[in-house]
Amino acid sequence: MSSTQAPRGFLRTWIFSVDHKVIGIQYLVASASMLFFGGLLAMAMRWQLAWPWTEMPIVGQLVFGDVGRVISPAAYTALFTMHGTAMVFFAILPLLTGAFGNYLVPLLVGAPDMAFPRLNAASFWIFVAAMGLFFAGFFVEGGAANAGWTSYPPLATLPSAAPGSGAGQTLWLLSIVVLGVSSILNALNTVVTVVKMRAPGMTWMRLPLTVWGLFVAASLQLAALPVLTAGGVLQLADRWIGTGFYTPAGLLVNSVAPDLVGATGGSPLLWQHLFWFYSHPAVYVMVLPAMGFVSDILSVNARKPVFGYKPMVWAIVSIAGLGLLVWGHHMFTSGLGFEMGRAFMLSTLLIALPSAVKTFNWIATIWGGRIRLTASMCFALGFVALFVIGGLSGLWLAATPVDVYLHDTYLVVAHFHYIVFGGTVLAVFGALHHWWPKMTGRALNETLGRWHCVGTFVALNCVFLPMHQLGIAGMIRRTADPSVYQLYERLAPLNRFVTWSAFALAAWQVLFVVNVLWSLRAGLRVGRNPWSATTLEWDAPSPPGHGNFDRDLVIVCGPYEYGDAVGEHDFRPQARPGV
Amino acid sequence: MTTAPLPFDSTLDTPRAGHVAVAWDSGPPVATARFGTWVFLASEAFFFGGLVAAYVVLRSSSTTWIEPLDERLGVLLTALLVASSLCAGRAVRRLRAGSRSGASGWLLLAAVCALAFLGVQAFEWHELAQAGFTPRSTLAGSAFYVLTGAHGLHVLVGVLWLAGSGLVVRRAGKSTLHVELAALYQHFVDLVWLFLVVLLYWL
């Protein structure tokens, strides 16, 4: 990346660099691979759900050779546990905060680098260490953690309750705690960079919404993540020292007192509170930056300012604020009290308001625009459509009595995959198409990109839409074999349809991989500002050199000056025009 | 129809003179590092917040909660940690007054106090364990050892940091920022303890 510097060795440039752009790309490679890995686990799960206990071709041989190429119940529980963990903690969060956060924040605020470059590099290598711990879990006795990505005790804490709750769960906890340290350093860097290192004239109300999303997400991490770490420390103590935080008195696992238990009298619900106090805000960390990307992409390609910039900012901030107060909606059936349930129901519905405001502002942004349907624009529009579906199904879940029925059914699975895959992952693809030219100096192929978008959009709806029906019909999640219940008889065809669609979805991603490789070789070379966009990164060379900007910046206007009233072009860059 | 061909804008592309070679590798400016430390401590506060919340929940819902703790030790521990944090503060003031050696002395003294704190705490742990109050014995034990343990680790970091900067600060010309940050951190650790000691020993 260091085009403005004397060429340095591969190691210095790509491995031990402290340049935020390099670290961002390191994060991108690492977390994209995790997305891929999590996707493969999902394929195995889908196989089991469509054709339970049947030999899985190829993969079965490789992974489940010992159990006759068939997924065992133990293997299945480990599959979705590690799928969820890989996707949430190792793919989506680092893709947004690590990859894009690192790459974009300094460029968009007009800073030469992150506030603490060495700390930044450290956070990436700690992330790699966490990945190591995560994968180690697959190779220990008893196999990987298999108490779900939510790891509820006592199932997670008693080795005699589940095979994966031995060494596997310990490694899972360690990987989460270590990852937490990495994320905290990353969030710290982001917050300090935005607060302290904005270029002259870059006032708060001139920050692009991408920066707002990443900044608020980082703040959310700083507040909520330590609480999960605390919870993790307590669970580790329960396992290693025999403390009793999560262990109620008088347990009998298949009618023998479980080993390792020392003190008792603890509360399993305590973990649920600590876990969700982080993991609900985490779901907003998984969407706020994506919302930022989408706002920018929509505005650039509609050649129109973001509609209602200030309301958008306030929506982001209030989503984050309220996000800290709604964790109880994951516990409506857990024995949470009557009043508590009511309170969390109210706060949860409240949080739909800012999200709705954002949705309407997106539509108003493209309304009457001069829309360029670039690949990134297609993905951004896809985000809006699918976020709406995922969000609306959240309203069913927020209605406590309805949630009593729908909790732990596939409707919940449908709900969050719509937002997280249909929403966030599409936004990530869009952001890649949008900023790839800046990162590499070469554009991705537009036509290929559009077809990748259309196919992915269709396929993922085929995957996740029928899951609503499964859930409404009462099919529980985390089940290795729905055919156990007559209740689910009529659902078998749906499950098979979902599986075939999931395979198609995965296969279709090849287009993306091809596009990436192709563009690295032969992609169209681009100038500084291929999209005629206004924000600062487009004022730097593509790719930017060390220190990012090759002239000092003075910011003269907001980030979204597009249209007929902004000067001789239809856009007005934030930085003073070229000297 | 498809999109209009992307207006690859080359007007901005002419390389400009005067590349601002940012002197970034010399590390971030002082103000940034100070603010960063504050943000970090804020996040740390949430960590202890989580632990304390867990403690309060468990204790309030328990009928048999006995902490056989010796208040006098609690007082002693508090005194030591407050002292350490005061010394650290003193060091910063000496430094502002321009005396590096003075600062160094106070820093080392602060480190010693903090170390003494850990010593006393180790002794207390030993005594309690002898009396049969262990992490495995009761839930109260679990909570006590994990809370004080988590805090103790932070004190240990404080000891190293204070001692380290106490030694470095002697060398003239070296940046003095780390002294200030070490002191700040020690104040934080001290503050957390004030909460813990009231919670564990007196409530």
Next chain:
Amino acid sequence: MRHLAAGIVVILTAVVVVLFAVSPRMGWWFPPAASTIAHSIDALFDWITVVIAIGFVLVMGLLAWAVWRGARARADRARTSHGHLGLEIGWSAAIAAVLVAIALGQLPTWAALRDPAAMPKGGATAMVDAHQWAWRFQYAGADGVLGTVDDLETASELVLPAGEPVLLTLRSRDVIHSFFVPALRLKQDVVPGRATPLWFTIERPGTYELVCAELCGLGHYAMAGRVRALSRADYDAWIAARVQARLTRGTEDVR
């Protein structure tokens, strides 16, 4: 391209609406409601669905229209507009109203489900005992009190009187399970270390599948059971028979 983009959104909207419309006929829908609470839950679900559907069609329609109109090739520029306070206030108020309606609309049902004040008086009808990976149930024996030596016990099938409020006490010895009877629209986690009450009224006699809904280990997927509801008379007869069998055949319980 713009036809494709807008078209996909429209098609998706149509597919969603149609799919939800046909699902009940396809058996991809709630099992028939069998408890009094089930009806109010279904009603709640239905009208929230209507609200959501309106919001959904509206938003998707606007989206498709904006794309279709906006993506035409045009030489002129878009109007520069940074927002409109009136609009913001307008749609915020509209959504807020909807959300308040949903919030208030569900309170009575939630109270009926969980408000301790709504708990039926008089002791529990039966005790539910969940463990990896099966259900066991206890009923008051000859002495008519639960939790005594002469309790009756059944495995995997819970027998209850229909047409009157019943109160269950849920307990687990090992990990968290969840007592889920889709036909009754009831789900309650069974957390070890506490006795969780659950009350409801089954409308008519019949057998309803019991599902464990909380991940509880390898056998979670197969932790199935049944709830068999009998008329009061049949229920008394069933209990009596059990008591008899117990006296004659001794404590060696009949499963």
